[in-house]
Amino acid sequence: xxxxxxxxxxxxxxxxxxxxxxxxxxxxxxxxxxxxxxxxxxxxxxxxxxxxxxxxxxxxxxxxxxxxxxxxxxxxxxxxxxxxxxxxxxxxxxxxxxxxxxxxxxxxxxxxxxxxxxxxxxxxxxxxxxxxxxxxxxxxxxxxxxxxxxxxxxxxxxxxxxxxxxxxxxxxxxxxxxxxxxxxxxxxxxxxxxxxxxxxxxxxxxxxxxxxxxxxxxxxxxxxxxxxxxxxxxxxxxxxxxxxxxxxxxxxxxxxxxxxxxxxxxxxxxxxxxxxxxxxxxxxxxxxxxxxxxxxxxxxxxxxxxxxxxxxxxxxxxxxxxxxxxxxxxxxxxxx
Amino acid sequence: xxxxxxxxxxxxxxxxxxxxxxxxxxxxxxxxxxxxxxxxxxxxxxxxxxxxxxxxxxxxxxxxxxxxxxxxxxxxxxxxxxxxxxxxxxxxxxxxxxxxxxxxxxxxxxxxxxxxxxxxxxxxxxxxxxxxxxxxxxxxxxxxxxxxxxxxxxxxxxxxxxxxxxxxxxxxxxxxxxxxxxxxxxxxxxxxxxxxxxxxxxxxxxxxxxxxxxxxxxxxxxxxxxxxxxxxxxxxxxxxxxxxxxxxxxxxxxxxxxxxxxxxxxxxxxxxxxxxxxxxxxxxxxxxxxxxxxxxxxxxxxxxxxxxxxxxxxxxxxxxxxxxxxxxxxxxxxxx
Numbered sequence: 123x124x125x126x127x128x129x130x131x132x133x134x135x136x137x138x139x140x141x142x143x144x145x146x147x148x149x150x151x152x153x154x155x156x157x158x159x160x161x162x163x164x165x166x167x168x169x170x171x172x173x174x175x176x177x178x179x180x181x182x183x184x185x186x187x188x189x190x191x192x193x194x195x196x197x198x199x200x201x202x203x204x205x206x207x208x209x210x211x212x213x214x215x216x217x218x219x220x221x222x223x224x225x226x227x228x229x230x231x232x233x234x235x236x237x238x239x240x241x242x243x244x245x246x247x248x249x250x251x252x253x254x255x256x257x258x259x260x261x262x263x264x265x266x267x268x269x270x271x272x273x274x275x276x277x278x279x280x281x282x283x284x285x286x287x288x289x290x291x292x293x294x295x296x297x298x299x300x301x302x303x304x305x306x307x308x309x310x311x312x313x314x315x316x317x318x319x320x321x322x323x324x325x326x327x328x329x330x331x332x333x334x335x336x337x338x339x340x341x342x343x344x345x346x347x348x349x350x351x352x353x354x355x356x357x358x359x360x361x362x363x364x365x366x367x368x369x370x371x372x373x374x375x376x377x378x379x380x381x382x383x384x385x386x387x388x389x390x391x392x393x394x395x396x397x398x399x400x401x402x403x404x405x406x407x408x409x410x411x412x413x414x415x416x417x418x419x420x421x422x423x424x425x426x427x428x429x430x431x432x433x434x435x436x437x438x439x440x441x442x443x444x445x446x447x448x449x450x451x452x453x454x455x456x457x458x
Numbered sequence: 459x460x461x462x463x464x465x466x467x468x469x470x471x472x473x474x475x476x477x478x479x480x481x482x483x484x485x486x487x488x489x490x491x492x493x494x495x496x497x498x499x500x501x502x503x504x505x506x507x508x509x510x511x512x513x514x515x516x517x518x519x520x521x522x523x524x525x526x527x528x529x530x531x532x533x534x535x536x537x538x539x540x541x542x543x544x545x546x547x548x549x550x551x552x553x554x555x556x557x558x559x560x561x562x563x564x565x566x567x568x569x570x571x572x573x574x575x576x577x578x579x580x581x582x583x584x585x586x587x588x589x590x591x592x593x594x595x596x597x598x599x600x601x602x603x604x605x606x607x608x609x610x611x612x613x614x615x616x617x618x619x620x621x622x623x624x625x626x627x628x629x630x631x632x633x634x635x636x637x638x639x640x641x642x643x644x645x646x647x648x649x650x651x652x653x654x655x656x657x658x659x660x661x662x663x664x665x666x667x668x669x670x671x672x673x674x675x676x677x678x679x680x681x682x683x684x685x686x687x688x689x690x691x692x693x694x695x696x697x698x699x700x701x702x703x704x705x706x707x708x709x710x711x712x713x714x715x716x717x718x719x720x721x722x723x724x725x726x727x728x729x730x731x732x733x734x735x736x737x738x739x740x741x742x743x744x745x746x747x748x749x750x751x752x753x754x755x756x757x758x759x760x761x762x763x764x765x766x767x768x769x770x771x772x773x774x775x776x777x778x779x780x781x782x783x784x785x786x787x788x789x790x791x792x793x794x
Binding site: 187264308317318321325331332333334335339342343344346350351353360366367369370373374375376377378392395396399 | 523600644653654657661667668669670671675678679680682686687689696702703705706709710711712713714728731732735
């Protein structure tokens with residue numbers, strides 16, 4: 123009995139200590155959480171939304187378990203020009219595998235890749251890209267695929283910036299991810315790119331664990347090989363997480379409608395639109411790349427990351443449009 | 459400058475306070491985390507595994523981000539006799555929808571359901587069950603489906619225990635879920651049942667949020683209806699998360715191989731086998747239902763939750779077999 127009472131007392135005392143400790147800590151942490159953002163309407167809108175949904179006394183309060191934020195990857199978190207990084211990976215992979223495939227010298231779209239004939243490759247369209255993906259992304263275990271991607275990311279350099287692709291992430295967006303998480307949000311990637319490609323670097327680069335990456339995927343087969351349970355990646359699409367696929371993927375993998383969504387192209391339109399049409403406070407943001415000098419300037423006519431309808435409809439839908447030239451103080455993290 | 463130094467000092471001081479507060483708190487929390495488990499080999503094996511992987515000084519330490527534990531649902535977390543709860547839901551749903559479907563009176567397997575002819579229903583096999591699922595689980599939005607399931611779970615009673623299905627969860631397993639989470643594990647459900655069916659109650663009943671439920675699913679379509687972005691559940695299977703599907707589903711949705719897996723039937727064999735064959739410390743557990751008095755006793759000949767090969771191979775694979783009659787002090791939570 124004495125023990126129990128003592129226990130209760132100590133627990134209350136300890137709880138009080140923790141609460142006051144955290145309060146003191148918070149008071150000293152009043153620094154700008156988004157230092158790479160200029161003080162403009164985009165930054166103000168972000169901060170005002172976060173303050174609103176975390177204010178327990180306010181009418182727009184959202185409990186932490188419902189603070190779901192989804193981020194597109196290509197062009198929203200990292201560079202997608204002059205082509206999607208995963209496509210650059212596939213092209214390099216075709217070249218690396220070519221010695222084992224002498225037939226590729228005369229077979230499209232492989233021939234075009236090996237000859238660096240981007241025009242013919244582009245003409246091969248989605249069917250051509252799908253063939254490249256199947257030839258380079260299937261036929262191994264997920265762990266083997268991870269290793270191949272990891273080795274490539276460690277060496278490959280972006281043609282213009284001469285830096286590793288995982289260094290060409292947007293510093294302001296990294297800050298935004300941390301800011302949201304610090305405010306009780308769970309941050310997800312919802313990418314048209316491959317789930318297992320993005321999972322390779324999402325944790326170290328974005329602080330997003332594998333289970334919080336939703337992407338496109340190919341089918342996988344379970345098989346016992348020489349007595350060992352094994353998963354094998356098959357050359358067959360399972361799910362395409364782009365356009366209409368994004369809300370479907372979010373529903374399937376996350377099971378909750380986000381209250382905030384971040385994208386940069388028409389491929390994110392449906393995710394933003396579905397998110398926005400939910401009840402309660404909502405926040406949609408589109409990164410509009412306007413800075414040809416520090417990064418790239420592109421929208422309506424771009425092959426990768428085409429932004430057209432989402433740009434037109436943003437004002438009516440209430441989506442914040444980031445003007446990277448004016449809203450971002452810096453673009454990439456400093457070189458080490 | 460003075461401000462910064464003061465800040466650093468206060469932060470260090472506060473950090474020290476928190477650390478000591480937590481230590482005192484932990485010292486007073488040394489109570490049995492698994493009170494519904496008898497002190498037998500199963501309980502000892504669980505505790506010893508958890509202590510091993512959380513011991514920072516030990517050779518078997520596993521960092522929290524890799525402490526992934528997956529749980530089957532039917533028969534592992536809640537009752538699956540005399541039939542899977544989701545099948546009971548589908549049968550009730552057929553009866554509720556029958557007035558809108560006069561043709562069902564003469565059409566199998568609906569006729570069998572309406573006449574309570576379980577023999578004919580059983581004879582309709584997987585194809586029959588699939589037809590029932592499509593007729594009762596599709597054609598509405600995910601939110602509408604959630605509402606239907608929720609209304610049913612609030613009213614339906616188990617035929618033998620006369621309690622709501624969500625009350626017929628295994629108290630020892632609830633304690634196990636909490637114990638693992640208190641030790642830094644992330645707990646997932648990996649069920650042959652429907653993802654959106656289980657998500658309906660996983661958070662309030664098991665403390666498992668929607669995104670940590672992996673299950674079977676039907677296809678979903680995105681469509682703009684009257685200007686409103688809408689998801690519609692389609693009468694077509696998307697993914698079957700059973701047997702070989704469980705490791706595939708874990709890889710697809712979680713993206714990491716678990717270090718602990720919990721099941722009760724041959725439908726969990728591949729999940730357990732794949733989990734076990736990973737490197738480092740591993741923990742597999744099978745709930746063997748041996749208590750006809752307090753719950754049910756079944757294994758090799760059961761229609762639901764058949765346990766045969768997994769029971770035979772458990773010793774060789776190192777899986778702990780729980781004998782519910784001897785290992786569990788209580789089965790269900792007390793009635794309110």
